[in-house]
Amino acid sequence: MSQAERTYIMVKPDGVQRGLVGEIIARFEKRGFKLIALKLVHATPEHLEKHYADLAGKGFFAGLIKYMSSGPVVGMVWEGLDAVKTGRAMLGATNPLASAIGTIRGDYALAVGRNICHGSDTVENAEKEIKLWFPEGITQYASVVEPWLYE
Numbered sequence: 001m002s003q004a005e006r007t008y009i010m011v012k013p014d015g016v017q018r019g020l021v022g023e024i025i026a027r028f029e030k031r032g033f034k035l036i037a038l039k040l041v042h043a044t045p046e047h048l049e050k051h052y053a054d055l056a057g058k059g060f061f062a063g064l065i066k067y068m069s070s071g072p073v074v075g076m077v078w079e080g081l082d083a084v085k086t087g088r089a090m091l092g093a094t095n096p097l098a099s100a101i102g103t104i105r106g107d108y109a110l111a112v113g114r115n116i117c118h119g120s121d122t123v124e125n126a127e128k129e130i131k132l133w134f135p136e137g138i139t140q141y142a143s144v145v146e147p148w149l150y151e
């Protein structure tokens, strides 16, 4: 069922340092997504190399791993209708200068190398990222607001 789609959303070290965790969580909550996992973690370079394995050949890869391992991140799993695509739309374009006003990056970031948040780009990658960041599994609970969000 599409309303059970899940996405992995992460506040990057710059987002944590700049005090944007609450703002990012609030946007997903208010949109109607259901928070089903959350953790603060200072990831190792090895863990981040797995997360960004598809970018290993890029010139910015070393800098990306250094940035992402420079401080704690907040990893989250959000569930709801079209969560992957909608989550990406809420984050905005990868380069914040190209992100629409009203998106998270369009409102709070300027540089592609400091773009404050991550969101899974496909349902398949979301499942992989959720397993990588939450190997312990995810809590299940019933949301009482669902009849007010979905027909």
Ligand SMILES: Nc1ncnc2c1ncn2[C@@H]1O[C@H](COP(=O)(O)OP(=O)(O)OP(=O)(O)O)[C@@H](O)[C@H]1O
Binding pocket: 055, 060, 064, 093, 094, 112, 113, 114, 115, 117, 118, 119, 120, 121
């Ligand atoms: N040209 C670049 N210079 C520096 N960093 C970059 C550059 N391009 C991408 N990045 C960094 O690598 C991350 C992953 O790049 P990717 O092309 O997968 O974009 P994305 O899917 O929008 O981002 P993310 O996976 O973080 O949500 C970007 O979010 C950004 O932090």
